[in-house]
Amino acid sequence: MKRASTTSKALDRVVGECIAVRVRLINRVITGLYDEALRPHGLRVSQGNILVAVAHRGEAKPAEVCRMLRIEKSTLSRDVELMKREGWLASEPPSGGRNQTIRVTPEGMKLLQRAQPAWEEAQAEAKRLIGETGVTALRQIATRLGLGRLED
Incomplete structure (x- = not known):
């Protein structure tokens, strides 16, 4: 019986304290908020992040974008x-490959401009949901982890 009690306490601790669970839940809620706002533009927030990262640099190698955004x-x-098929990104060489360089096309820049008000609304709602203290905490955590900006 003691083993069951110890296991139960351990489970209760995970359920009540697990940082990973909370971060993942918050991520899903906030990502959903941005995705819903950007959906009328045919864009997901993850795609918007890629467009912004590439546009900010002017052009980028895929490995650089992966490092900046911490994605596979x-x-x-x-x-x-997908974004090349939509005409939002172009690459050199056009066929892609390991050494390609990607850049945002004029159509991709227009998309970012059209989607900006929707992003602003999602940003305001996210701030409302997590509060100013939450926003400050996220910035501090990101900075501590070296994730403060979309740069290498």
């Missing part, structure tokens, strides 16, 4: 191919 190569590759 396969995830980036899928999104880049």
Whole structure:
């Protein structure tokens, strides 16, 4: 019986304290908020993040974007191919490959401009949901982890 009690206490601790669970839940809620706002533009927040990161640099190698956004190569590759088909990104060489350089097309820049008000609304709602203290805490955590900006 003691073992069950110890296991139960351990489970209660995970349920009540697990940082990973809370971060993942918060991520899903906030990502959903941005995705819903950007959906009328045919864009997901993850794709918007890639467009912004590439636009900010002017052009980038896929490996650089993966480092900046902390995403897997396969995830980036899928999104880049979709965004190239949509005309939002272009690459040199156009066929892609390991050494390609990607850049935002004029159509991709227009999309970012059109989607900006929707992003602003999602940003305001996210701030409302997590509060100014939450926003400050997120900035501090990101900075401590070296994730403060979309740069290498």
